[in-house]
Amino acid sequence: MTTHVLKGSKQVIAANLARIDGEVREAIVFVDEPAQEASGESTSTDIFAEMRPFMVDAAHLDDSRESIYTRMDGE
Numbered sequence: 001m002t003t004h005v006l007k008g009s010k011q012v013i014a015a016n017l018a019r020i021d022g023e024v025r026e027a028i029v030f031v032d033e034p035a036q037e038a039s040g041e042s043t044s045t046d047i048f049a050e051m052r053p054f055m056v057d058a059a060h061l062d063d064s065r066e067s068i069y070t071r072m073d074g075e
Helices: 010-019 034-041 050-056 065-069
Strands: none
Touching: none
């Protein structure tokens, strides 16, 4: 399965989506809520909360150059 990230206006995204062969299984759409922005209310809801079970926790990842190029035990 190949994933595609489409960016641009609604029209550009729709046109690019129509050109892709296959079926669309899921879409993530970000919608600004002008009522909250105008009133100054906080929009700090976690928009990724429902995706959290599918995310990888890489909090303790050492991606330094030395770590990348040093062999681990068994390699």
